[in-house]
Amino acid sequence: xxxxxxxxxxxxxxxxxxxxxxxxxxxxxxxxxxxxxxxxxxxxxxxxxxxxxxxxxxxxxxxxxxxxxxxxxxxxxxxxxxxxxxxxxxxxxxxxxxxxxxxxxxxxxxxxxxxxxxxxxxxxxxxxxxxxxxxxxxxxxxxxxxxxxxxxxxxxxxxxxxxxxxxxxxxxxxxxxxxxxxxxxxxxxxxxxxxxxxxxxxxxxxxxxxxxxxxxxxxxxxxxxxxxx
Amino acid sequence: xxxxxxxxxxxxxxxxxxxxxxxxxxxxxxxxxxxxxxxxxxxxxxxxxxxxxxxxxxxxxxxxxxxxxxxxxxxxxxxxxxxxxxxxxxxxxxxxxxxxxxxxxxxxxxxxxxxxxxxxxxxxxxxxxxxxxxxxxxxxxxxxxxxxxxxxxxxxxxxxxxxxxxxxxxxxxxxxxxxxxxxxxxxxxxxxxxxxxxxxxxxxxxxxxxxxxxxxxxxxxxxxxxxxx
DNA sequence: CGACGATTTGAATAGGATCAATGGGAGTGG
DNA sequence: CCACTCCCATTGATCCTATTCAAATCGTCG
Numbered sequence: 001x002x003x004x005x006x007x008x009x010x011x012x013x014x015x016x017x018x019x020x021x022x023x024x025x026x027x028x029x030x031x032x033x034x035x036x037x038x039x040x041x042x043x044x045x046x047x048x049x050x051x052x053x054x055x056x057x058x059x060x061x062x063x064x065x066x067x068x069x070x071x072x073x074x075x076x077x078x079x080x081x082x083x084x085x086x087x088x089x090x091x092x093x094x095x096x097x098x099x100x101x102x103x104x105x106x107x108x109x110x111x112x113x114x115x116x117x118x119x120x121x122x123x124x125x126x127x128x129x130x131x132x133x134x135x136x137x138x139x140x141x142x143x144x145x146x147x148x149x150x151x152x153x154x155x156x157x158x159x160x161x162x163x164x165x166x167x168x169x170x171x172x173x174x175x176x177x178x179x180x181x182x183x184x185x186x187x188x189x190x191x192x193x194x195x196x197x198x199x200x201x202x203x204x205x206x207x208x209x210x211x212x213x214x215x216x217x218x219x220x221x222x223x224x225x226x227x228x229x
Numbered sequence: 230x231x232x233x234x235x236x237x238x239x240x241x242x243x244x245x246x247x248x249x250x251x252x253x254x255x256x257x258x259x260x261x262x263x264x265x266x267x268x269x270x271x272x273x274x275x276x277x278x279x280x281x282x283x284x285x286x287x288x289x290x291x292x293x294x295x296x297x298x299x300x301x302x303x304x305x306x307x308x309x310x311x312x313x314x315x316x317x318x319x320x321x322x323x324x325x326x327x328x329x330x331x332x333x334x335x336x337x338x339x340x341x342x343x344x345x346x347x348x349x350x351x352x353x354x355x356x357x358x359x360x361x362x363x364x365x366x367x368x369x370x371x372x373x374x375x376x377x378x379x380x381x382x383x384x385x386x387x388x389x390x391x392x393x394x395x396x397x398x399x400x401x402x403x404x405x406x407x408x409x410x411x412x413x414x415x416x417x418x419x420x421x422x423x424x425x426x427x428x429x430x431x432x433x434x435x436x437x438x439x440x441x442x443x444x445x446x447x448x449x450x451x452x453x454x455x456x457x458x
Numbered sequence: 459c460g461a462c463g464a465t466t467t468g469a470a471t472a473g474g475a476t477c478a479a480t481g482g483g484a485g486t487g488g
Numbered sequence: 489c490c491a492c493t494c495c496c497a498t499t500g501a502t503c504c505t506a507t508t509c510a511a512a513t514c515g516t517c518g
Binding site: 175176177187188190191192195206 | 464465466467
């Protein structure tokens with residue numbers, strides 16, 4: 001494992017405030033592994049062996065029931081996932097698979113639970129992380145229950161643009177298929193939604209999306225800090 | 230505040246493992262308040278002053294956006310809510326209102342955060358509680374995204390029956406209106422769903438629901454421990 | 459150039475929501 | 489005790505959103 005990776009992990013809110021010793025202990029038990037695209041990392045229903053952290057690449061959290069499937073969230077570096085299952089030492093409620101090739105840091109659950117009991121800074125950080133994730137999923141739920149797919153897309157465009165500096169031009173990092181599941185809709189519907197947004201100040205060609213009339217888009221999206229963060 | 234109430238709170242997982250002294254400190258800062266039915270307790274967007282705990286009655290967590298509203302969860306005694314907002318000291322993402330008349334224990338957020346930093350047992354308990362809530366909402370999300378309303382109702386009936394001993398007979402504690410929002414559907418749709426379940430081993434009259442053919446109901450519901458808990 | 463996957467477009471369908479009207483019980487007042 | 493009223497629940501009809509299935513188009517990479 002590269003020194004720069006370790007430093008990156010150390011700088012995460014989750015690990016920043018623990019003692020050097022405990023951090024070293026965790027890291028020496030940890031594995032950094034590369035996975036190709038579309039690899040299943042964990043399966044819902046299994047017991048957690050490791051806390052996972054996306055160091056590079058993109059991971060999709062999804063869930064199945066009968067023959068249906070839904071994307072719950074899409075995770076980019078540097079973020080933990082399935083922390084709640086590790087903490088509770090209970091089965092995963094969601095599956096995870098890579099979208100891109102990805103590097104995943106895996107820390108044995110036991111080590112996490114052990115250090116958690118002995119390092120107050122780490123315990124605090126875990127609480128923050130859990131609270132953050134909890135609130136994240138509440139936002140997802142609200143987005144999906146309260147908005148139509150056009151509205152979700154409109155808000156996603158605004159949020160994405162904002163996080164890229166507000167230049168009014170976005171280049172998709174992935175397939176539209178991926179985006180559509182991130183937004184909780186089918187690819188066909190994403191196409192249609194994007195077409196509809198043509199009337200609301202958005203132009204799209206290929207993987208590029210341009211905001212030509214931000215006012216109009218905002219009128220359509222009606223973004224809210226209580227959903228979009 | 231009655232001694233028996235205090236003991237009940239003390240016996241909650243969240244408070245069971247903290248020191249006596251810290252518990253007393255919390256309790257002396259706490260208020261136990263009665264609220265009539267349909268009273269708004271907290272509004273999304275506001276900052277948390279208190280951690281709330283439903284001691285008696287029922288509370289609905291819901292959220293609005295524009296002119297739409299959705300129920301996120303329904304809370305029964307004895308359970309905390311809005312813990313994540315208190316921990317993060319950030320605005321509520323959901324509103325809460327009573328359904329019944331309810332008694333709510335309110336503990337000042339600052340006291341929670343203060344004791345959290347000083348009592349390891351309490352910190353552990355908060356982590357468990359957060360993880361539990363997190364997983365709870367993942368289940369809600371899965372239930373709503375992966376199932377039709379008939380399936381949701383069928384599973385709710387099975388789960389309810391199980392939690393009442395499996396006698397095959399359920400009496401609703403509230404109106405059907407309340408149940409319908411708990412299940413994320415309109416009252417009209419609940420009626421229709423219940424009618425449809427007539428073909429799958431369920432009979433309903435008034436507030437009573439009877440499972441006459443559990444096999445058939447299970448075939449329709451296809452319950453999963455990864456959703457229904 | 460050809461082939462394959464991704465995207466778009468179109469038509470049909472399903473699942474829910476909404477609107478409107480009717481039925482049914484519980485509580486109230488005569 | 490009975491009629492009245494009000495609210496909840498049911499039923500029917502219609503609308504809307506999103507999914508599904510099918511076909512056409514686009515783009516990219518050998």
